[in-house]
Amino acid sequence: MNVEEKPKFENEQIKRQKIFIDKIKKINDEYAEKTGKRKTMFISTFGCQMNAHDSEKLEGMLVEMGYSYADEEKNADFIIYNTCCVRENAENKVYGNLGYLKRQKKLKPNLKIALCGCMMQQDSVIQKIKESYKQVDIVFGTHNIYKLAELIYTNLETNSPVFDIWKEHGEIVEDLPSVRKYKFKAGVNIMFGCNNFCSYCIVPYVRGRERSRSSADIINEVNALVNDGVKEITLLGQNVNSYGKNLKEKITFAELLREINKIDGLERIRFMTSHPKDLSSELIYAMRDCEKVCNHIHLPFQAGNNEILKRMNRNYTKEKYLEIIEKIRSEISDIAITTDILVGFPGEGDKEIEDTLDVIRKARFSGAFTFLYSKRTGTPAAVMEDQVSEADAKRGFNRVLQTLNPIIFEINSQKLGKTYDVLAEEASPSDTGFIKGRLRDNSLVHFKADESVVGNIVNVKITECKTFYLIGELV
Ligand code: SAH
Numbered sequence: 001m002n003v004e005e006k007p008k009f010e011n012e013q014i015k016r017q018k019i020f021i022d023k024i025k026k027i028n029d030e031y032a033e034k035t036g037k038r039k040t041m042f043i044s045t046f047g048c049q050m051n052a053h054d055s056e057k058l059e060g061m062l063v064e065m066g067y068s069y070a071d072e073e074k075n076a077d078f079i080i081y082n083t084c085c086v087r088e089n090a091e092n093k094v095y096g097n098l099g100y101l102k103r104q105k106k107l108k109p110n111l112k113i114a115l116c117g118c119m120m121q122q123d124s125v126i127q128k129i130k131e132s133y134k135q136v137d138i139v140f141g142t143h144n145i146y147k148l149a150e151l152i153y154t155n156l157e158t159n160s161p162v163f164d165i166w167k168e169h170g171e172i173v174e175d176l177p178s179v180r181k182y183k184f185k186a187g188v189n190i191m192f193g194c195n196n197f198c199s200y201c202i203v204p205y206v207r208g209r210e211r212s213r214s215s216a217d218i219i220n221e222v223n224a225l226v227n228d229g230v231k232e233i234t235l236l237g238q239n240v241n242s243y244g245k246n247l248k249e250k251i252t253f254a255e256l257l258r259e260i261n262k263i264d265g266l267e268r269i270r271f272m273t274s275h276p277k278d279l280s281s282e283l284i285y286a287m288r289d290c291e292k293v294c295n296h297i298h299l300p301f302q303a304g305n306n307e308i309l310k311r312m313n314r315n316y317t318k319e320k321y322l323e324i325i326e327k328i329r330s331e332i333s334d335i336a337i338t339t340d341i342l343v344g345f346p347g348e349g350d351k352e353i354e355d356t357l358d359v360i361r362k363a364r365f366s367g368a369f370t371f372l373y374s375k376r377t378g379t380p381a382a383v384m385e386d387q388v389s390e391a392d393a394k395r396g397f398n399r400v401l402q403t404l405n406p407i408i409f410e411i412n413s414q415k416l417g418k419t420y421d422v423l424a425e426e427a428s429p430s431d432t433g434f435i436k437g438r439l440r441d442n443s444l445v446h447f448k449a450d451e452s453v454v455g456n457i458v459n460v461k462i463t464e465c466k467t468f469y470l471i472g473e474l475v
């Protein structure tokens, strides 16, 4: 683990929080002196890379407050859930865990429980927590994670639950401390929020309107990361293709990529997620020209039927999507394209799924996240009349997988016998003696090596192919 340096503390908000961080640190140091042990923390993160990245900031702040790490949740003095609400099962997991924490708190009355993230931006959730989960101490949302220290301090002072949820985002708070999970790769937010309002999706309601960080702030952050040993960065946003639209400076995502590509010492640039409606030719050319930008694009298409796409408010047609894919492949021949597919949207029956299968066959994805539609209260799709039964949705889902998986396997098989650059990431938890790494096209490979290779880019020859990963050997 490795604590990022904070280059500047100029931001007023940060200055204010630093005071609270110091106050809690003092309390925690005194506790450690008295008891001989430090207060420990445990963070559980649900949802997407944006949440994972927020959790690194929460962790950074908690480390500065003098908390150490608990090996398991049940041994922690401070537990925080950074929640997701994109699908119902993500929410159910949190409620399930909270039920368990009720008993824990009875055993350990000094245990502190905090909740944050996307779920907390919904009034109905806050209501439910206030009524049924009274053991929770601190609740905040997606717009004010930087206030963690102040909220903890208020809770300690008042000894009563603290709720602080903002309906609207404030200014972007730069330079939060952060603890990165990996020394050699890092996520970098380039924008927050989403303006697209796909009719099934809750994200725009819980993450607020689209806003981009200035290119100077992004480039400074990437420079600092590279100086700290980072080789690969992933630029993060719900829709990176519309980067820059609300900024005073005139800059597009493609121009940002070209700027970041100039940074010495950086080896690989990734980004996610791209929305097909905003994908410009300019971006394709930048990907083609920038040697550090990896030959991979994640381009969710969700569904293939034009009527469904229209009702999803996706703003492209099946033909347009396939045209974009063709254009990308004509410029970048070795590109790997991955996608998200949503099955069971209102009105999607066997006939409509045929169009989804057609896109899968034509686009030839290297990988896909496939989701069963989950009704989200407050979204337009939730009140559409022709909701699909679970059985029908599952049937469609299986047909999607049956079409998708052989293609993925076929694409993987073409790598047999070839040698690739692989960034070695960590020991494989399932295969002892094996290291997990990623090709530039984002394929996962397991290869025999010792842990000293972790963090390096090595040459790996592919010797075997499974559906979801490759097996290889160091050469
Ligand atoms: N901004 C990204 C995706 C963010 S959410 C994009 O638009 O590409 C990640 C994925 O979750 C989406 O691509 C979609 O496939 C899925 N998803 C979103 N809302 C969902 C819902 N209500 N039920 C099931 N899956 C959903």
Ligand code: SF4
Pocket: 194, 195, 196, 197, 198, 201, 202, 203, 204, 238, 239, 275
């Ligand atoms: Fe949700 Fe659509 Fe925004 Fe993606 S682009 S986060 S699917 S509303």
Ligand code: F3S
Pocket: 046, 047, 048, 049, 050, 051, 083, 084, 085, 086, 118, 119, 203, 206, 207
């Ligand atoms: Fe979930 Fe929020 Fe990400 S709803 S998918 S954690 S933006």
